[in-house]
Amino acid sequence: MITTDISANLFRGGAEFEATDRGVRLHRLPAWVRQQYPDAQLLSMESQPSGVRLSLSTMATVIELVTHPTRVAYRGADRPRGSVDVTVNGELFSRDTLDGGDAMVVDFESGTTSFESGQPHTTLVSALPAGSNRIEIWLPHNESIELVSLRSDAPIQADNSPAPIWVHHGSSISHGSNAAAPTEIWPVVSARLAGVDLHNLGFGGSALVDPFMARVIRDSSADFISVKLGINVVNTDAMRLRAFVPAVHGFLDTIRDGHPTTPIVLISPIFCGIHENTPGPGAVDVSTLGTDHVQFIATGRPEEVARGALTLEVIRRELASLVERRAADTHLHYLDGTSLYGQADALQLPLPDGLHPGPEAHQRIGERFAALAFTRGGPFPRTR
Known part of the structure; x- marks a missing residue:
């Protein structure tokens, strides 16, 4: 398997990368906004990569993405987990529901928040069609995520197909x-x-x-x-x-x-x-x-x-x-x-x-x- 550096040119729809101990975290707002107005609600929402995706061109038949999710959970209110969607040449190919990761648990009645830690999550995309394909890996819209590693059985390049x-x-x-x-x-x-x-x-x-x-x-x-x-x-x-x-x-x-x-x-x-x-x-x-x-x-x-x-x-x-x-x-x-x-x-x-x-x-x-x-x-x- 080939390891590909997780770099900004692989992504569409995000603003900035932040280096973390595990890898990189995506942001949808630039650092000057986060510094100027560090509102907890806004910071939580902008770090959830809604609409952000890896846009790749590759002949790989197997891709493995390791992430570490962080979600907001509400005690007494069951919320569905986020997922990673993979499209191939514009068509939905697979969907992977997240598990593990960390959780910030909010208690509406007491007004308190607690932290629960968890393990990384691996999204495995296999049996991709033969030949060169345009792959988009859509990150969860409702959980923050750190990207740890990206591996494949053939080289991966950024897909730079132009679009308005x-x-x-x-x-x-x-x-x-x-x-x-x-x-x-x-x-x-x-x-x-x-x-x-x-x-x-x-x-x-x-x-x-x-x-x-x-x-x-x-x-x-x-x-x-x-x-x-x-x-x-x-x-x-x-x-x-x-x-x-x-x-x-x-x-x-x-x-x-x-x-x-x-x-x-x-x-x-x-x-x-x-x-x-x-x-x-x-x-x-x-x-x-x-x-x-x-x-x-x-x-x-x-x-x-x-x-x-x-x-x-x-x-x-x-x-x-x-x-x-x-x-x-x-x-x-x-x-x-x-x-x-x-x-x-x-x-x-x-x-x-x-x-x-x-x-x-x-x-x-x-x-x-x-x-x-x-x-x-x-x-x-x-x-x-």
Whole structure:
């Protein structure tokens, strides 16, 4: 078996490598952001390589990837483990569910966190087709991971096939919460259908119109940009209306400093019944802990909307109006999130926890976004 150095040129969709005692850890945000705002939630989410994959060209028939996962677990709430998906020439070839690794165990009731250590995990990909193949190894969207070693029975090179770059920023839904696997989160579904190179800046609980996130997008290479804002601002009760609208204007202005004519789609939240007319903050319904159906609830008061509190209906109205007022920017487009997942979809494919779409809904959202955005006449006119 041949050992290949794990180097940055083998990857797509990440920002930086960090050397660790075991190997390397991938980051989706640059070091200056992590130093400037070391928020525990953001740091946890950005180290989960949602949308990041090894992109390889090889004649190998066997590939072995050793990793050391670290996951966040919630006492009383069973969460599925992450997985590694392998595609061969664009088609799903295998899926490997992680085991072992370390766990940060959060106890909602006590507010405490404990650490549990575990062993490395080996993903073995065998019986690959003969000849030269394009292999993508999609890393777990919902667990941090250190890459320890990469081995194969033939040399491996980076696959440098060109593709337009799509930079997408959003919340835990874009990150992939409740999706079954890394190739089944909705941005990856869209990207694979459209044949574009995804850079996923979806971060659970962290789409808060942060200026540093706009700077990251500004400084990124991008042929297409989408920004999905609203749900985290509501469920953290982070802003009132007066602050939210100027913040989004500033966010877009910063992106435009680096991308004056790049197509941007501003996406409002998908349907979420608990926050449609009820402000945040959101919370976990503690009565559902320990069951198979942990639920989120909204704890705000609807009467606060008159004093500027935000709901999803307010967010959609204001984002649509904002884009209208920026009509001089002909490369800025608005997409109502309920066209991706609306009230009728919620009846057919309910949000399992009241907040995040399930696997089938992720597939539906991804297919709809690809059909709305990456088609002739759409804001991102790109097809295979």
